[in-house]
Amino acid sequence: MVVGVVAAVVVAALLVLFLIFKMMWRVAEPNEALVISGSKHEGLGEGLGFRIVTGRGTLVMPGVQAVRKLSLDLNEAALDVECVTGQGIPVRVKGVVIFKVGDDMVSIANAARRFLDQQKQMSARVHNVFAGHLRSIVGGLTVEDMIRDRERLTGETRAASGVEMEKLGLIIDSLQIQEILDPTGYIKNLAAPHAAAVQRDARIAQAAADRLATEAEQEAAARKAEATRNSQIQQAGYQAEMDKAAALAHQAGPLADAAARQEVVVQETRVAELEAQRREQQLQADVRKPADAQAYQTRTLAEAERDARISSAQAQAQETELAAVAEATRVKTAAAAEAEATRARGLAAAEATRATGEAEAAASRARGLAEAEASKAKGLAEAEAIKARAAALAENPEAVVAQQLAENWPDIVTAAAEAFGGVDHMVVLNGADGVSELFAKALTMGGTGLGLARQLLSTVNGAAAPQGVADRAVPESVPILVEADGDAEGGAQPGDGAGRG
Incomplete structure (x- = not known):
């Protein structure tokens, strides 16, 4: 009995302890936090006076600590x-x-x-x-x-x-x-242009859809009409075939008679054709076969003769072609040889021409150098002569003029005589003096001789001519009678009165 009492006490004590533990144990749900005041705050420093528990259980001292829940939902x-x-x-x-x-x-x-x-x-x-x-x-x-x-x-x-x-x-x-x-309404007004554009696009799309639907409907109606027409045409064709069959049925009897008569005519025609074929075969055997044999013999002989002529012509053409080829080869060889010879001769001629040209160029260059040297020497000599004449003229001008006139006197006289070249008969009235005066007058007035003399005088820097030569005047009182004749060669004729006074 004591054991039972002890056991009951232990069980009661355990039950009390369990109930006390149950009252003191608090568990935080996953979506809440337990805020326990009257104790230290865990992890947040001292002096807060509460602690927080989430996701686990904790002991709470009833009457000492207060527990409240904070939702984390x-x-x-x-x-x-x-x-x-x-x-x-x-x-x-x-x-x-x-x-x-x-x-x-x-x-x-x-x-x-x-x-x-x-x-x-x-x-x-x-x-x-x-x-x-x-x-x-x-x-x-x-x-x-x-x-x-x-x-x-x-x-x-x-x-x-x-x-x-x-x-x-x-x-x-x-x-x-x-x-x-x-x-x-500001937002609505902002949307108005876009709404209008969308409405416009919608109307355009609707119109396009209506147009496509109308076209499809019209096309479907056209196809329906076409199908109706084809059906009516086929029905009309069937009706025509039915009418034709009925007409043929009505005409079966007359057509049968006509067909029988046609068959008779066909058979008669066939008999006539067979008869005509028999006669044609007879003509073939009697007439055409011999004629064909004769024509074949003639044609065969003609073809043989033609083939012989063709073979002969071909042989002759081949012979001619071979001869032409040989001649062409010979001509080509000769032309090649001639071309080679011509090229060799051209090369030789070119070498000779080049050598000749080089020699002539050397000779021309030598002649040019010689002529230049000669011209240079002549110029130097003339310069020395002019220098000497100038010096002589400066010392004795009359002697120099006289020397120049003496050296060129034949040319002066020849030029003066040209004034009498066309004179046929000349009569001098005062004898030899008249002739001398005439020549002096010619030298003075003839122009050509005087111009030559003046040219000579100018070469000595304008010196005066000697007295009695250039400045001699012919007396104007000398009577001279000159007759010209185109047949005379010129010059005075002594037998015609020369020396008469």
């Missing part, structure tokens, strides 16, 4: 914010923020301090934070920027709110801008 805050853009246009921005308490101890501690007894007001607090930042960001944007780049609006809002959310111990899982409302 996702929360949602709807955004409906009235803003004004940088253009001064009022808009309403609607969105949603998905957030939760952070999983780290710092975030849980921050959230516990702020929302432990006000977890239901957490969404309102988040809405207020995002509303303020959203108004500030929208105020720096245009409506076009908000419409075309919502990611920018979302990113800037999330970045601006991140610091404050971290202080609250919250993290943002998602931020979505769902709708931008425009009470003034």
Whole structure:
């Protein structure tokens, strides 16, 4: 009995201990954190007065420590914010923020301090934070920027709110801008041109579809009419065949009679043809075969004679061709030999011509050098002579003039005598003196002789001619009678009165 009592006491004690342990043991669910006040804070420094337990169990002293739960579930805050853009246009921005308490101890501690007894007001607090930042960001944007780049609006809002959310111990899982409302109709007006363009394209597409549908319908109607026509044509053909068959049935009797008569005529015609063929074969045997044999003999003999002539002509042509080839070879060989000889002669002639040209060039060069030397020597001699005459003229001008006249006197007299070249008969009235005066007058007035004498005088730098030669004057009182005759050779005739006074 004592044993039973002891056992009952032990069991009761164990049961009490289990119940006490059950009352003191607290377990944190995966989506919650246990905030235990009245003890040291684990891992966050001293003096906080509470500790945090997540994902495990812990002992809590009843009456000494208090345990409260902080939810780690996702929360949602709807955004409906009235803003004004940088253009001064009022808009309403609607969105949603998905957030939760952070999983780290710092975030849980921050959230516990702020929302432990006000977890239901957490969404309102988040809405207020995002509303303020959203108004500030929208105020720096245009409506076009908000419409075309919502990611920018979302990113800037999330970045601006991140610091404050971290202080609250919250993290943002998602931020979505769902709708931008425009009470003034600005967005609608922006969309009007595009809507009009889309409507225009839609109408064009509808018109094109209608046109294609109409064309298809018309084509289908045309095919239907064509099918109807073909059916009617086929029906008409079938009806014609039926009518033809009926007509043939009605004409079967007369046609049978006509066919019988036709057969009789055909057989008679056949008999006549056979008779004609028999007569033709008889003519072939009696007349044509002998004629063909005679024609074949004649044609064979003619062909043999023609072949003989052709063979003879071919042999003669080959002989002529061989002779022509031999002659062409001979001519070609002779031409090649002649060409070689001509080339050799041309080369020899070219060498001879080149040698002759070189010799003549050397001779011409030597002659040119000799002539140049001779001209140089002659020029030097003439220069020396002119220099000597100039010196003599400077010393004795009369002697020099007289020497020049003496040296050229025959030319002077010859030139003066040319004045009497055309005289046939000349009569001198005063004898020999008249002749001398006549020649002096000719020298003075004849022009040619006087010009020659003056030319000679000019060579001695204009010196005066000797007295009695160039300046002698013929008395104008000398009577001279000259008769010219074209048949006379010229000159005075002594027998014609020369010397008469």
